[in-house]
Amino acid sequence: MSKVLIIGAGGVGGVVTHKCAQVPEVFSEIVLASRNEAKCQKIAAQVERPIATARVDADNVPELVALMRDVQPELVINVALPYQDLTIMDACLEAGVHYLDTANYEPPDTAKFEYKWQWVYQERFEKAGLMALLGSGFDPGATNVFTAYLAKHYFDEIRTLDIVDVNGGDHGYPFATNFNPEINIREVTAECRHWEGGAFVATPPMSLKQSFTCPEGVGTYQIYRMYHEELESLTKHYPSLEHAQFWMSFSDNYLKHLEVLGNVGMTGIEPVLYEGRPIVPIQFLKELLPDPASLGPRTKGKTCIGVLVHGVKDGKPRDVYLYNVCDHQACYREVQSQAISYTTGVPAMLGAKMMLEGKWMKPGVWNIEQMDPDPFMADMQRHGLPWSVIEEPGYSLAH
Numbered sequence: 001m002s003k004v005l006i007i008g009a010g011g012v013g014g015v016v017t018h019k020c021a022q023v024p025e026v027f028s029e030i031v032l033a034s035r036n037e038a039k040c041q042k043i044a045a046q047v048e049r050p051i052a053t054a055r056v057d058a059d060n061v062p063e064l065v066a067l068m069r070d071v072q073p074e075l076v077i078n079v080a081l082p083y084q085d086l087t088i089m090d091a092c093l094e095a096g097v098h099y100l101d102t103a104n105y106e107p108p109d110t111a112k113f114e115y116k117w118q119w120v121y122q123e124r125f126e127k128a129g130l131m132a133l134l135g136s137g138f139d140p141g142a143t144n145v146f147t148a149y150l151a152k153h154y155f156d157e158i159r160t161l162d163i164v165d166v167n168g169g170d171h172g173y174p175f176a177t178n179f180n181p182e183i184n185i186r187e188v189t190a191e192c193r194h195w196e197g198g199a200f201v202a203t204p205p206m207s208l209k210q211s212f213t214c215p216e217g218v219g220t221y222q223i224y225r226m227y228h229e230e231l232e233s234l235t236k237h238y239p240s241l242e243h244a245q246f247w248m249s250f251s252d253n254y255l256k257h258l259e260v261l262g263n264v265g266m267t268g269i270e271p272v273l274y275e276g277r278p279i280v281p282i283q284f285l286k287e288l289l290p291d292p293a294s295l296g297p298r299t300k301g302k303t304c305i306g307v308l309v310h311g312v313k314d315g316k317p318r319d320v321y322l323y324n325v326c327d328h329q330a331c332y333r334e335v336q337s338q339a340i341s342y343t344t345g346v347p348a349m350l351g352a353k354m355m356l357e358g359k360w361m362k363p364g365v366w367n368i369e370q371m372d373p374d375p376f377m378a379d380m381q382r383h384g385l386p387w388s389v390i391e392e393p394g395y396s397l398a399h
């Protein structure tokens with residue numbers, strides 16, 4: 001029985017609140033805080049259990065510490081933006097609270113997402129007897145756990161990893177992003193990096209694509225190789241990996257809009273002066289685009305996210321594909337959100353559940369694949385993200 005403080009009342013924060021509320025035996029009290037308390041109240045009103053709300057600026061450590069001392073949670077679930085990771089970790093250390101997030105720290109002025117800023121907190125969390133669990137969303141998150149599960153049960157050694165994230169959903173807008181537009185566009189327009197022969201190799205964004213047919217009739221989509229943060233931790237924790245890549249599906253329509261927006265400078269992260277005021281183009285663009293939290297009722301179709309691993313078992317080569325399929329409309333019926341926020345919010349709740357039940361509680365800063373995958377995988381089946389395994393799927397992805 002534990003009190004949890006959720007920070008961030010966006011698309012993901014809404015799902016985390018709904019899903020924690022479904023497990024009262026673990027999350028006995030829930031407090032939802034964000035910069036704009038009205039957003040917290042709107043989410044709280046959708047949930048049958050009482051949810052307390054608060055206003056907090058998560059860029060401000062003293063404000064966070066004061067809130068944590070007032071609320072006295074056991075754990076903070078950080079589903080604000082990656083810019084707030086370090087301030088929330090600092091406040092957790094000061095107030096003596098465990099920490100969990102779904103995305104690694106990004107400095108606002110450079111589109112560079114790396115774990116190094118958070119890994120340096122290892123000793124401080126360990127000494128304080130506190131745990132920080134990093135990347136407990138879907139990707140990163142469930143995809144890391146899938147990799148750990150396959151490495152544990154299906155292989156003696158894993159050699160090649162392809163993470164494939166397909167969103168076959170359609171929201172009917174000419175252009176919208178399924179999670180925070182600023183973070184999404186920074187990620188998609190970043191230089192691509194993949195792991196090859198013990199080092200990261202850089203290639204231009206979106207320069208390698210191929211067609212991918214999802215199981216369970218989800219459909220065939222164009223997937224593009226791009227950099228994603230879990231490649232950094234997985235290649236560190238699985239040094240036998242010779243090759244690791246991340247792929248995401250995009251429609252021609254999405255890419256055409258992005259190309260035009262990029263060409264006219266609307267995706268830039270450097271401030272420009274407009275009538276004497278500095279304006280960051282991508283932040284202005286975010287204001288114009290649909291709020292991802294509003295896409296739920298309109299999005300139809302399914303997501304299919306999984307990992308394809310090649311390796312060796314008992315001296316023989318083996319290929320295994322492990323995936324989850326999630327239906328946008330089913331998510332909306334359950335928690336009033338589309339599947340992208342749902343597939344992120346459920347693993348955030350499950351990571352918190354693992355910690356609070358003591359299954360994963362270990363002082364220090366950890367990536368999710370460093371934990372035992374088995375209890376998390378069992379809970380995914382029970383809490384809305386069922387997964388399946390296909391042995392020898394016959395897929396081959398371009399290298």
Ligand code: NDP
Nearest residue numbers: 008009010011012035036058080103137138139140179180
């Ligand atoms: P949204 O933009 O919908 O929500 C972010 C929320 O954070 C908003 O409610 C915002 O409040 C709040 N926030 C932002 N800055 C502050 C601040 N300084 N203080 C307090 N609250 C703040 O984003 P999403 O819900 O789509 O994404 C949430 C997180 O989940 C992001 O970090 C994203 O990268 C991550 N994510 C991870 C995925 C994974 O699979 N691992 C997939 C998708 C997302 P306000 O509205 O008041 O400004």
